[in-house]
Amino acid sequence: MDEKLRDRLVELLRRASTDLPADVEAALVKARASEEPGSSSRGIFDNILLNVELARKASTPICQDTGSILFEVRIPRGFDDRVMREALLAAATTATKSYYLRPNAVDSLTGKNSGSNVGIHSPVVHLETWDDDSVQVRVLLKGGGSENVSTQFRLPDSSLQAGRDLKGVRKLVLKAVYDAQGKGCSPGVIGVAIGGDRMSGYQFAKEQLFRKIGQRSDNPDVAKLETELVTDLNTLGIGPMGLGGKTTVLDVFIGAQHRHPATYFVTVAYMCWACRRRTMTIRKDEVTYD
Amino acid sequence: MIELTTPISEEQVRGLKLGDIVHISGIVVTARDAGHKLMVEERPTFLDELLRGGVIYHCGPVVRKDDGKWSFVAAGPTTSAREEPYQAKVIESYGLRAVIGKGGMGAKTLEGCKKFGAVYLSAIGGCGTQIARAVTEVLAVHKLEEFGTPEAFWVCKVDKFPVVVTMDAHGNSLHDQIDSASKKQFEALLAR
Incomplete structure (x- = not known):
């Protein structure tokens, strides 16, 4: 040994367990500021930030x-x-x-x-x-809560009228975050993998979660979609812990990998605010x- | 802000409304998946006194033991939806007045809350260290060996445990309200 x-x-x-990364904490501070003073969503962010500080000082989870x-x-x-x-x-x-x-x-x-x-x-x-x-x-x-709301889709998806392109990917990410509501401990950090097989899809979606808040994709089309999704998802009103508010996601990170011609998986790894x-x-x- | 101390009366819970901030003091018992399954399938009696007018907390804590004494290190709520198949039955058979968790519960539990006089209270997910500080003493633990630390029934004394009413005893659910409002917006975004 x-x-x-x-x-x-x-x-x-x-x-990892006791000291939240600075970029995630900064995103939570920003989210708090966007909520109305006196609102319950602002109160939730106050508690979240206090807890982050207490955990860091006491070295407890x-x-x-x-x-x-x-x-x-x-x-x-x-x-x-x-x-x-x-x-x-x-x-x-x-x-x-x-x-x-x-x-x-x-x-x-x-x-x-x-x-x-x-x-x-x-x-x-x-x-x-x-x-x-x-x-x-x-x-x-x-x-486990955030893992339970993570999900994998196949394109095309007729119920959403989503095809095998970035527009289709956008619809599936909207659906995954809407479906999750507050159950994954929102505001979430969303890792998305386009393509791959069923196994590499989840692996690559989780890989995206290592990116720092604000770190955009190198691909300009993907980067644009990431930015749009953050804006759109934050109009859903799900808010912190699903109790309503202006911040439903802290960021969206999308990665693309090669796929089998017959398949087009879109995998969404939902990470809780405690990223x-x-x-x-x-x-x-x-x-x-x- | 409303202070409630266990045991809680039906009148007290009937008076609560969505969005009320409540501080719970007294005794709460943690229970998760294995616990709820047991309470419904085997109806053990060792919890009767603790749960009449009492509070169940959906939580799998981090617990430490020093010189034979337990204490909570981190103890935020776990996702409540997993207990949806069992919760209404547990409320009825044990005479619970409140369930604390996160993420909300479904129609069956909402109906149970209305029928038997109970509320669902949301704690803030992820706030493990902060909530552990509201737990002043661990009084007992049941089924630790069989279920393991996260799933055991931890009986604890709490002081001003902060929660918010998100499902009341009159059939209203903040979770349902947020879900339907966000659904409209989701559909608008899809159409764009």
Whole structure:
């Protein structure tokens, strides 16, 4: 066991669970300002921001649902991936014992909670070798409520008169957010994958959630759609926690990937306002967190 | 702002209306999916006294144990819709007066609230650390071994737990109102 690596990963998980990224917090501050003084929606944002501050100071979870753990790992050539996998599982166990994480791995057949967040495909680990000489570990803690309202569509969709183009994609994203109402803990951060297969659709939609608030797609047409969707979705009036208000989403991030000619999946990964993602980089044994 | 202390009377809940901000003090019991299934299918009696005029909280907390004593670390609400098949029955059979959760519940629960005199109260999802501070003491836990930490029945003492009435005891639901207003706008956006 590489104990140093494990401890660095525990710190990554601690930060992810207890310290909301600055860009997400800034978006919540902006959302608060857009609500009328004295309105209940403004009151909800006041509480959300207070909770974020309390959690950071006390180093306790922002939300008790510390989510499913998704690790996206990149290692340099020659780095033993088994060392990394062992350290990731040990870090999840330690972070659970330290109350940074709730035990969230339940045996689907017996209903028994493993107590450590470790189980079959838990945490989810995606690991690849890259050309850089640094180690990069990104983590996303995604709650069950937001996962339950995430969804996958096929185009064309006759009920929405949606075809296989960006106009069709737009309609499906509108539908996913309308259907979710407040159940995914709005205002949400919306990750969208166009194309891929059923599996890569969800994976790529979640990948979008690592983008920082305001970071637009490199593709100008997609970037335009992202901006339009943010504006349109925020006219739905669903508001924070679905109790009404002007901010229903904090941002929309769309990625496109190749698809089979016969399929056109649009996958929507709904992330709650507590968009808990963190990145750790180890370069020449120096660790940094973002 | 309205202060309510458990046990709560039918008259008190009948007097609440949508949008009222309420501070709950006294005893609340957490229950989620496994708990609701058990309450309906096996009707255990160990909760009777706690739930008559009482409050169920849809929550799976992060809990710590120091020197044998439990305390809540993070304890925000979980999505209530999953308990929709069970909630009205639980309200009826245990004599509940309030259910706290997030996201709202459906027609069956709304009807149960009206018929038996109960309300649905929304807490703010994600506010785990903040709400844990309103829990002053963990009095007991039931089914911990069998259900695990998130699903167990945690009996806790709360002081001024802040919530808002989003389904009243007269058949009104703020969730339904928001859903229909947003549906109109959704349809307008589709047509654009």
